[in-house]
Amino acid sequence: MEKNPTIYLTKFLVFTLLITYSLKVNAQDYEEVSTKNPFWEKVQIGGGLGLGFGSNFTNITVAPSAIYNINEYVSAGVGLQYSYVNQKGFYKSNIYGGSLIALVNPIQQIQVSVELEQLRVNTSFNSTFGGVTDNFWNTALFLGAGYRTNNVTIGIRYNVLYKENQGVYADPFIPFIRVYF
Incomplete structure (x- = not known):
């Protein structure tokens, strides 16, 4: 039985989008923390x-x-x-x-x-x-x-x-x- 790469690719893209969205939401939550650590203020x-x-x-x-x-x-x-x-x-x-x-x-x-x-x-x-x-x-x-x-x-x-x-x-x-x- 041949594996369908489209299913794996779809799962990968959904996972990537969820992680990206999570990072954006968490970045807003940690805004207060980032002012205490100057390293993260310089990361883009x-x-x-x-x-x-x-x-x-x-x-x-x-x-x-x-x-x-x-x-x-x-x-x-x-x-x-x-x-x-x-x-x-x-x-x-x-x-x-x-x-x-x-x-x-x-x-x-x-x-x-x-x-x-x-x-x-x-x-x-x-x-x-x-x-x-x-x-x-x-x-x-x-x-x-x-x-x-x-x-x-x-x-x-x-x-x-x-x-x-x-x-x-x-x-x-x-x-x-x-x-x-």
């Missing part, structure tokens, strides 16, 4: 959520992250990522891992970033001659720059470790929208 939480659907195609990404504001110019943090990609009848892929990020704001409107990302890629291909799997680690080192307004930054990043036709990224340049609360 953000991340990304990606959904892509098409003709027999599904792409779902969940990527939470957190940064610590060292001062008004420099921040450092960590992130997690999980992606599920499925082209019905062709391939399925689970991608998961983490990243380290450093942000520098030389002036209030400009943000420069360095991000080291390590992802595990587990892909299975279906073909007329049988199934093939491809499991590997994908390492990326992104250098980015963007325009910043309040807690939102819009920009582009470049993967200096990019090799054509290798890894999970189709292009070394990737636009981004970064939001931290």
